[in-house]
Amino acid sequence: MALPAWWQVVIPHKDIREKSFSEAVFAADLGDVVGGTAPEEYRDPRLFFEKTYLTAGLKNLVRNVLSRLSTGKGDPVIQLQTPFGGGKTHALLTLYHLVKSFGQLTHLEQLQELLADWQGFSGARVAAFAGTTADPVKGRTPWGEIAYQLGCYEIVKEHDLRRVAPGKERIKEVLQKSGPTLILMDELLQYIVKANQVEKVEKITQGQTLAFLQELSEAVTTSEKAVLVLTLPASILEQYDEEAEKSLAQLQKVSGRVESIYVPVEGVEIYEVIRKRLFENLGDSKVHRQIAEAYFRFYQELGSDAPAEVRETAYREKIERAYPFHPEFIDVLYERWGSFPTFQRTRGVLRFLAMIVEDLYERKVTSPLIHSSLVDLADVPVRREFINHIGNEFDSIICSDILGKARRIDQEMGSEYERYGLAKGLATAVFLYSFSGGERRGVNLPWLRVALLREGVPPTIVGDAVSKLEDSLWYFHTEKRFYSFKNQPNLNRIIVDKEEAIDPEQVRESLYEHLNRLARGASFDVYLWPKASGDIPDNRRLKLILLDPEQKYGESETATFIREILDNSGSTFRIYRNTVFAAAMDAGSYAALERQLRRFLALQEISGDTTISLTAGDREELQTKLTQSRKDLPSAIVSAYRHVGWRGNGDVVWRDMGIMTTGENPSVCIRVWRYLKDEERILSFLTPKVILDRAFGKEETEKTLNEIFDVFLKTPGLPCLESEKVLLDAASQGAKAGLLGVRLGYALYFGKTPPELSLDALIVRPEKAEEEKKAGGEIPGGGSGSHGWGSVYAGSGDGKGGVLVVQEDGGSDAGQGDEQIVSGGTGGPGQPAAVKVKRVSIKAAVPWDKLSQIVAGVIRPLKASGDEPKIIIEVKAESESGFDRTTLDSKVKETLQQVGAVIEEWEES
Secondary structure, three states: OOOOOHHHOOEEOHHHHOOOOOHHHHOOOHHHHHHOOOOHHHHOHHHHHHOOOOOHHHHHHHHHHHHHHHHOOOOOEEEEOOOOOOOHHHHHHHHHHHHHOHHHHOOOHHHHHHHHHHOOOOOOEEEEEEOOOOOOOOOOOHHHHHHHHOOOHHHHHHHHHHOOOOOHHHHHHHHHHHOOEEEEEEOHHHHHHHHHHOHHHHOOOHHHHHHHHHHHHHHHHHOOOEEEEEEOOOOOOOOOOHHHHHHHHHHHHHHOOOEEEEOOOOOOHHHHHHHHHHEEEOOOHHHHHHHHHHHHHHHHHHHHHOOOHHHOHHHHHHHHHHOOEOHHHHHHHHHHHHHOHHHOHHHHHHHHHHHHHHHHHHHOOOOOOEOHHHOOOOOHHHHHHHHHHHOOHHHHHHHHHHHHHHHHHHHHOOHHHHHHOHHHHHHHHHHHHOOOOOOOOOEOHHHHHHHHOOOOOOOOHHHHHHHHHHHHOOOEEEEOOEEEEOOOOOHHHHHHHHHHHOOHHHHHHHHHHHHHHHOOOOOOEEEEOOOOHHHOOOOOOOEEEEOOOOOOOOOHHHHHHHHHHHHEEOOEEOOOHHHEEEEEOOOOOHHHHHHHHHHHHHHHHHHHOOOOOOOHHHHHHHHHHHHHHHHHHHHHHHHHOOEEEEEOOOOEEEEEOOOOOOOOOOOHHHHHHHHHHHOOOEEOOOOHHHHHHHHOOOOOOEEEHHHHHHHHHHOOOOOEEOOHHHHHHHHHHHHHHOOOEEEEOOEEEEOOOOOOOOOOOEEEOHHHHHHHHHOOOOOOOOOOHHHOOOOEEEEOOOOOOEEEEEEOOOOOOOOOOOOOOOOOOOOOOOOOOOOOOOOOOOOOOOOHHHHHHHHHHHHHHHHHHOOOOOOOOOOOOOOOOOOOHHHHHHHHHHHHHHOOOOOOOOOOO
């Protein structure tokens, strides 16, 4: 069963419900009451007591005063000394009305118990002096005003006019003539301060007032039925000077000789005072207990995530007594804001709470209790109530951070946040805890949970919301796990200011540097941000183009640029079009990436700038942010380059690689490489069938591996081979399996693994290889070819020699499978094969740029069929200008020696 909202249980006073209350009703002033200018709630004794909660301290004060006035027993001089706004003036008003209008109040229900022992009391004379309203220049002096109100002015008239304190005897004479007398003196320090401000002109000294106070205290003490009650502040108001502090010390010294100190409001009584002043009906007390119990159980479940205080049994009673307010809300106002001299503690709390109740009651905000997080700082009067005590600069801070950024967090985070206003509520609570007249400022996470959490709000969301405030707000500070607002920009604001100073070109340069590092780790030649097709060479190497971030996927200009690169290499047509791939940024990614780069650069600059003043906590946070930014950037850059393109049959083909998976290697090249291999655009394995199907024309029966390799590298639409090794391995496997033939010189391998291949080798269609196999006929001594055959001579029929066919030995007859080397002859099918050549010596003039092919096609086959060949190089070179000794000795001769060559001849001319 859901707990009822507080406004469904209690009823605020009519003036709050109807939004007609005046702040003046909370500004009690003894002088205004005496002068008849105070609000009716203070002037009318009955209305005053209807809205007054009689605390234990107030009851003790009343009993003492009535006892002294009626029987002469009790403290004659009483000082009410509490912090500003601690209920002193209200206590004086209670005594003023109770003594002066005693006969009119005895029937009031709330006073009957208190006054039961004083039925015989018939009242007394009352005189009140309020330093707030007294005029120290033209008005009556304290002794003149008191005597005037007691009807004895003539006794002290001369002293009043001459502004000289009367002696003790004159004061006793006034008291005797007056009878039972209550003298109330409020804010006497303010009167002295005002007098000191005009001292040089009017020659008024505080000494006379101090003398009068001392004489009055002694006279009251010796009188039978007289009481003096005065108020003194516990500390000096901020707007007072050192002179005022001295005056207060003297006042305390003078009055302290005979006084008794009373405290009108203590502890949880403040809750009762507040409830009495703001609500005319508090509803069913059983509901109060039910809600207190629910909160208490909830805090027990939170365990150490909530402060220890709220998990104690006593706090359950505290919630019940503070209802409909949450105790933490009242406490932060009373203990923190109440410590501001200008806030007037109880008075300020009442005035402020009246505004809050009025606002929340009208809006019907759903909550069992009124928490500090529910305060709406968008309400101008509420906001001004705070601003008046902490400075106008916080007005813009509230609007920017709490009403702006925090509210946007709620909107961006979805319904759960926005429904309860979590970020805004937390920021508001932190704001309330951020200020104090003392040193106690800021709030930790456990108390923030208390300030925010209520029925329906998930507890787990608080930590996340606070983190978002830390990341987004500009004046929200974190220090030693305490959160607070200050009028100094936090690290976030410093970062934002630095970000705004980063030039766009710096961002591009940083991206280029990162890409240089992220473009490694794959078999591509990488080209960053090329400007023209001529920047990309036309060769067999696989190439990856990383487009400039301004050339985004999906833009027509980008498509045109890529088409130009894929089809051309400068002014010539691109031959190896199938070797070029392009990676482009997603159209919507660069803006976010640019912000990340800008943030990274700003963090770097701040970290290296020793002139920026940062706290130790900010420095630590800065390094954490910088480390995280440096860690996140690679993945962000790689993720941004999510589109890859290549030349298809008709046009450029683009593919979206999607979002990069967590933990993936942050390399653009590796990501593109893996994607292209997964999509079989780049092959690391090739079947012999693909070679025959995709690289051979219908009429072609033989083709060099070099030509086949070019087919895959040149033809758009075909997959590209990872390297020439893929093709060489496929050819070797195909020859071994009899799926195709491999011709090396005069040897054809078909059904047998060929020796190490090069691109000079010929691939033979299996049909032709099979024909050549059959043309080999029978092998001498081994029966027909159907039983097994080795190397056979397949004559050409024209008497000009033949071809050597090499096959895997398939029979078991002795002597079969021997390799035959053809040297010539006129034999045909069925004739004996030629005798093997035991030794060969070749001398040939070879073009210098074909030496690699000689190694592949001559040296390697000879090595595969016999012992390691002996190679003798004969080099003849001429130069019209002549060869210098450095070239001959330091380069040519030294190189030969380094490779282990034996120089058999060296002739020079």
